[in-house]
Amino acid sequence: MLETVKQISSATDIIFGEICLLPTGDLHHTSGTCRMGDDPSTSVTDPHGQVHGISGLYVADNSVLPFIGS
Helix, strand or coil: CCHHHHHHHHHHHCCCCCCCCCCCCCCCCCCCCECCCCCCCCEECCCCCCEECCCCEEEHHHHCCCCCCC
């Protein structure tokens, strides 16, 4: 994976600092950090995931999910 990241960065002129890859199975998906709701004073997005007050900007990751798992 590291070699692929290096190939992509050199082909696109993207400059990375130190590349740190976590060991397999050591990745944690944070959830519930971006509240979804109708009230902009208590939530970041509306019930469809669009950020309040910014047309066309949606949150599409685990942060809008209140929990992951059973």
